[in-house]
Amino acid sequence: MTTPLIQFTDSGLYCRQGRFYIDPWKRVVKAVITHAHSDHAKPGCIAYICHTHTKPLLDLRLGTDADYETLEWNEPVWINGVQVSLHPAGHIIGSSQVRLEYEGEVWVVSGDYKTENDGISGAFEPVKCDVFITESTFGLPIYNWKPQEEIFRNIQDWIMQNHREGKTSVLMAYSLGKAQRLLPCVEATGLPIFLHGAVFNVHQALVEAGHKLPAVQRVQPDMPKEIFKGNVVIAPGSADGTPWMKRFAPYSVGVCSGWMQVRGNVRRRNADAGFALSDHADWNGLLETVKATGAKKVFVTHGFQSAFSRYLNEIGIEAAEVKTEYGQEEAEENGEKREEE
Numbered sequence: 349m350t351t352p353l354i355q356f357t358d359s360g361l362y363c364r365q366g367r368f369y370i371d372p373w374k375r376v377v378k379a380v381i382t383h384a385h386s387d388h389a390k391p392g393c394i395a396y397i398c399h400t401h402t403k404p405l406l407d408l409r410l411g412t413d414a415d416y417e418t419l420e421w422n423e424p425v426w427i428n429g430v431q432v433s434l435h436p437a438g439h440i441i442g443s444s445q446v447r448l449e450y451e452g453e454v455w456v457v458s459g460d461y462k463t464e465n466d467g468i469s470g471a472f473e474p475v476k477c478d479v480f481i482t483e484s485t486f487g488l489p490i491y492n493w494k495p496q497e498e499i500f501r502n503i504q505d506w507i508m509q510n511h512r513e514g515k516t517s518v519l520m521a522y523s524l525g526k527a528q529r530l531l532p533c534v535e536a537t538g539l540p541i542f543l544h545g546a547v548f549n550v551h552q553a554l555v556e557a558g559h560k561l562p563a564v565q566r567v568q569p570d571m572p573k574e575i576f577k578g579n580v581v582i583a584p585g586s587a588d589g590t591p592w593m594k595r596f597a598p599y600s601v602g603v604c605s606g607w608m609q610v611r612g613n614v615r616r617r618n619a620d621a622g623f624a625l626s627d628h629a630d631w632n633g634l635l636e637t638v639k640a641t642g643a644k645k646v647f648v649t650h651g652f653q654s655a656f657s658r659y660l661n662e663i664g665i666e667a668a669e670v671k672t673e674y675g676q677e678e679a680e681e682n683g684e685k686r687e688e689e
């Protein structure tokens with residue numbers, strides 16, 4: 349029996365033929381990284397391979413001690429005889445799917461992905477393969493996103509309504525990914541934008557790396573309260589309910605997350621408004637992607653892996669669920685854990 353190109357081990361997804369891991373959750377020698385979210389990019393490896401745009405984010409989050417090799421999309425390299433290439437995943441800046449080819453067989457690891465083009469993360473492309481390893485964060489039919497233009501209009505209307513009432517709009521958004529995606533939407537209101545320190549640090553790293561992002565100000569402890577009045581603040585969910593928020597009073601909280609599709613979550617989060625804006629594919633996005641890869645075997649990771657893999661089997665696509673340690677970013681967005689930083 350031939351060894352599968354990727355094995356699911358205690359340390360993560362392992363390519364034995366190439367002697368490297370993809371998004372390992374333990375310290376390993378060589379790690380190919382799909383994207384810079386903390387559950388996919390762990391510190392302590394000796395060598396990392398990632399997309400050029402992911403590198404400054406890993407510098408910020410993991411430090412600069414390791415040995416880094418960067419790749420562009422569709423630029424193949426050979427690691428111990430395995431051809432490895434990265435392809436846009438559309439999830440956050442630099443996020444990539446990893447394609448492996450060895451002895452005529454092709455496997456693709458999706459990492460996290462979003463099929464709608466957000467204008468900053470690169471346009472997602474399904475990659476043909478024999479075996480596809482897909483995430484399933486929103487792998488239930490109830491998750492069915494509205495077009496982002498529509499959600500952005502809702503956010504802008506909400507901001508302007510708050511503005512007229514003299515309230516500050518505090519948008520809760522994940523510091524890496526969602527926060528950058530919101531900026532052009534908020535910028536269009538013409539109101540000043542203030543960022544929480546955690547969001548600002550990511551912003552700054554991206555600006556220094558050459559990304560063009562709208563003008564913002566970091567919330568400083570000595571800023572007079574009046575400066576925020578009627579304007580917009582972007583903060584990670586972990587800031588909600590903390591004393592840090594007091595300076596914005598009176599304010600209104602809007603949570604931006606795919607989980608907001610479910611009304612109960614808006615209530616549970618105590619949000620004034622919920623915007624179902626996600627950096628992950630919805631049910632149809634997952635399904636269409638699986639079909640577009642043409643894969644004859646699918647492994648389903650973090651999310652609703654049992655529901656999604658069961659459905660794939662029902663429609664005749666051989667699928668199995670796999671346990672991984674990914675999903676922390678998604679859980680934090682759902683208010684289950686606190687984003688560090």
Ligand SMILES: [Zn+2]
Nearest residue numbers: 383385460677
């Ligand atoms: Zn992610």
Ligand SMILES: [Zn+2]
Nearest residue numbers: 460674675677
């Ligand atoms: Zn993930």
